[in-house]
Amino acid sequence: MKTFASLLAAFAVSASPLLAQDDAWETQGLTDDAITIGVMGPFSGNASSYSKALIGMMAYYDKVNAEGGVHGRQLVAVQEDTACDSAKGLAAAKKLISQDEVFMLQGNSCSGVAVALRPTIEEAGLPWIVAHAVSDSISDPLAANIFHGVPTGRANGRAMAQFVLSKPDTTNVAIIEHSNDWAHSYSNPARDYLEEQGVTPSLELTMERGQTDATAQVLKLRQEQPDFIIAALYEAETAIFLRDLKKYGMGDIPVMGTAGTDLENTLKRTGDFDTVKNYYVIHSYVDNLDGPLMQPWGDMIHEYYPEEELSTFSFVSIGSAEALVAALEAVGPELTRSKLMAALEEVRDFDTGILSDPITWTPEDHQGVKGSAVAGFVDGEPTVLKAWGQPY
Template identity: 30%
Template structure:
């Protein structure tokens, strides 16, 4: 069962923190000196959910400084919050706000939140977290950056949640960052990837998904791990998404000593990639980095191999080789194609069977895919933090536990953050390893393998 997996991981880390906790307790007792005059500022109000908020405060809400957010937080409705502030917790429940684009053009990305909710439900069936049931409040963000701030304020001030877990659309979270900092509520994003979410970092906002920047660097380092790769080219969609991959990829390739012979644009609606393919052929590259959505990538791969562009092609996490094989209908067109990949095992690995069964048992109308499984990584982490907290469920304790916890997640592998540094974005990123998915060279079907470098790929060759 999933609960047993992360409980084991937490037990490995608990002993190393025990001595530090004992020292802290001695210091606190010494500072208190037996004075009983201080009042308890912890608020644990009864929780209600009575409809949508009418608060429409704009996204330009003035943010407090990171230092102030760490020590004291002030909200319109609640006044000053001390380090022991909390809400959404009773003897029997912990209230969590989950939001995702359940409707609209980006609705497919809400599958991650669907799996998260299913995992919380499973934990409830197994007895909850330290005897408390997780009460999940879900809200549809529709990927609308203009309304997410009101949604978050509703979670905190009306629904009185203990923490927020969600966000599939980067633009929405980025727009709400000033309010997230102002309110001080623990915020764990789900499957949004923009580096701006954690750059600059906020003390109470944790960003567990590898960013496009980290994937770009990973792509370049994977290419550089091939000792025969000396000259490369980069092809990227001409839109903002595609172009965002180019600078970190090019900078890392050049830092690794490779020659970037060409940087080419490709239209997202491309119907024939021949001109781009011919320009790539003209510079005689050893490997290529190509960044495109699934459909333009299909167009590029369909034209590349028949025209003689047989060099290895590496991409970000926008599409997988097995998906391209299904689209192309010809395995040879999707061979020697590598996509950045965040998971520890191939998507169809038996390791993830329990997650697939859980998802399909609650959402039989939805297709299990790599978007859905993304919801497991941050949920595993949150469950581990909540378990570690025991009865000390305050916002400050959640934040300090989350930034010191080290765990080995089932889906994403080793994961840890760091003590907050406003000048270091990596303290709010998980330090995940960028892996790569490719069609298994020992089979003729759509089976995939997961590798980290070129040596591992060579070792798999029949």
């Protein structure tokens, strides 16, 4: 019993809050020639297509390293798999923080995992740039060390609904989505915006992952004949849904998709232009995926990951990596965690040359990207749009 008591005492001491973060903590994971960055993502499991985002981001690290790094330090990514599962993600975060002792975290694709991680990472206090997951509750309310480097669900959902309503005479809007947190992180803000504008969705449909047929949903849509359909569906289900829509003679109804799909690959998957010609997606970039402004980024990814097929995910995390490098440059060679977070909060209207909207982090607001463009086919070509009929 004596051991037990002394043990309890020991752990009571060890559990006392680490508020007084000392010098060793400030430079943990840092050497003269390397900055270790924990990169969490769904490298396995049924959401692994998201991990393309982290591949793109790590390609950017490689590029920075090839150019000499930041103040002579290389960006060293330590990859950890979350499998898009909250328990596994927590283990990954704890491993990175306490065992690998990385300097900071950047990445994470699955919103549910990121939400579950927030308390742990907030307590640990090291900087975390959320580079892909969109859920607003990751960074709102504000956490001193958590920075959101992509448009959040609120920004995206509003952008979707704004675009839908920018089409003249749109009053009848239907929504089809998966029953998961990912889909809801888009559709709920979109619903809120529609309600603000006095539009109540006329039809709410679900299509679950793994369904290979959307006949029932499409026939209901055929009865309703909406002006616009908002579709928060993953890649495979988007293709199936669009195909069935076209099949049943409703290919003319425009469909607004999320940032989870892109025009080029959806076209490839359906194999038929007529099927996707009225499909629009959230497109957080300055140009088409194969446009001249995106070309160098694609080339960069292929330089370090030659086999990688590019999709909209491939580019989404690069912008926040640029902002990180800019902040690291600004801090100078005497880097600490606090200095980095202070520098991140100085980032204003940072044009990444890849994201359609700039990154601004202030001490009051860590949701850095406030808007998103939309892409759709204009004259047969994927085109970035600001509003219905208005090129970006």
